[in-house]
Amino acid sequence: MGLALVVLAGSLWTAWRESSATDFAIAAPLHLLGIALVLSGFHVRYWIADSILHVRASFFRWKIPVDSIVSVKPTRSWMSGPALSLDRLEILHKRGVVLISPRERDAYVRELARARDIPGR
Numbered sequence: 001m002g003l004a005l006v007v008l009a010g011s012l013w014t015a016w017r018e019s020s021a022t023d024f025a026i027a028a029p030l031h032l033l034g035i036a037l038v039l040s041g042f043h044v045r046y047w048i049a050d051s052i053l054h055v056r057a058s059f060f061r062w063k064i065p066v067d068s069i070v071s072v073k074p075t076r077s078w079m080s081g082p083a084l085s086l087d088r089l090e091i092l093h094k095r096g097v098v099l100i101s102p103r104e105r106d107a108y109v110r111e112l113a114r115a116r117d118i119p120g121r
Contacts, residue, residue, distance in 0.1 A: 004034075004038045005035060005038045005039070008031050008034045008035050008038065009031075009035065011027075011031060012027065012028065012031040012032075012035075015027040015028070015031070016028075036059075039058055043056070043057070043058050044056065044057045044058075044082050044083070044084055046082075046100050046102055046108070048066065048111060048112065048115045051065060051066050051067065051115055051116075052064065052065055052066065053065075053066055053069070053091070053112065053115075055082050055098055055100060056082070057082035060082060062082075062098055064091065064093050064095075064098065065093075066112060066115045066116050067116060068093045068094040068095065069091060069092070069093045069112065069116070070092045070093060070094065071090075071091075071092045072089055072090070072091050072092075072109055072112060073089070073090050073092075074087075074088070074089060074090075074105065075088050075089070075090040075099065076088065077090065077099060079099060080099075081098060081099030081100070082098070082099070082100060083099045083100050083101035084101055085101040086101075087101055087105065088100060088101045089101070089102065089105055089108065089109065
């Protein structure tokens with residue numbers, strides 16, 4: 001990810017220094033979007049609090065009530081998601097699917113199951 005960031009920033013710099021204003025106007029938004037997407041991968045977190053699975057990937061955020069989770073299964077899907085590894089968990093919930101890649105998948109599945117069984121909700 002660091003290398004991709006350097007390449008995008010370097011090519012944006014080159015476009016600014018050596019391209020026409022029109023070429024730069026076309027290239028700049030595309031490069032900035034690429035930089036934003038690369039930066040989104042630097043801060044990915046998943047945690048469970050107050051019976052909510054929180055998923056954060058930079059400026060993207062999901063809040064999934066644990067009681068809306070229909071299934072959790074391991075996957076190696078290439079589908080886009082806030083996961084930094086292909087060793088992922090596919091979480092199917094009432095509003096869609098999210099792919100996450102916690103370091104300890106089995107422990108995370110147990111934590112989700114425990115959060116669903118909390119009495120008094």
